[in-house]
Amino acid sequence: MARTIAVANQKGGVAKTTSAVALGAAIAETGARVLLVDLDPQASLSYSLGLDPDSLDVTIHDVLVGRVPIGKTIHQLAEADVVPSNIDLAGAEAYLLTRTGREYAVKTALEDIEVHYNYILIDCPPSLGVLTINALTAADEVIIPLQCEALSHRGVGQLLETIEDVRRITNKHLAVRGIIATMFDPRTQHSRQILDDVGRRYSLEVMQPPIRKSIRFAEAPRAGKSILRYASTHPGALAYREIARSLIA
């Protein structure tokens, strides 16, 4: 049985996709079988691993509306296997809302293929809508990327309330694995303090090390690669490898 990890934060631009891709690549490097699931209609994960979302025949959307089995959507890429998405997925939200058991669509789809994987990472969209609820319902654990800036904790409370609802209603064993501190700037006095505050306020583990801010992270997706393959010895790649090690330890 695969261990399923959702990467979630309803705020956009906090490095959910970057973290899902980098952790997936880092875990795959250890020899584990990894599946990355793009659950964002914006399809950044698909795009950043070199796929062209607009020219895909089938995506996670077709799976969620019951049109194709998930196995038919998998791409075997250099980093890991990927279930891509595209803008069609925006329509799945409305479709799912009309269905009984709508929270379980992703979980049910993954049951078909999870024997083939050790780890499944789900990249969530920037909302707390039905897609994110689906990811949290399918997951064993959730990781929360958080940008190290003032007020970055706002919204974490709301996310934790949603996680609490999911635990109560659809997935009682969901665990919060911790926070990944992203776009960390060690020169900013406040960075470290913000991290400590957020961790303490919500009793969450801040996974080590923080991921520093670097232009390399914006370059890698344009090359269709994870930071690990784009700049294998870059401190950002090393940091994600270290987090991945502690995740799978």
Ligand SMILES: Nc1ncnc2c1ncn2[C@@H]1O[C@H](COP(=O)(O)OP(=O)(O)O)[C@@H](O)[C@H]1O
């Ligand atoms: N450590 C980092 N330093 C600098 N830029 C980063 C870093 N991590 C991610 N980024 C960039 O920030 C932007 C948002 O990241 P992304 O992973 O797409 O966030 P999200 O999925 O939460 O919306 C992207 O352009 C990405 O390349």
Ligand SMILES: [Mg+2]
């Ligand atoms: Mg994203």
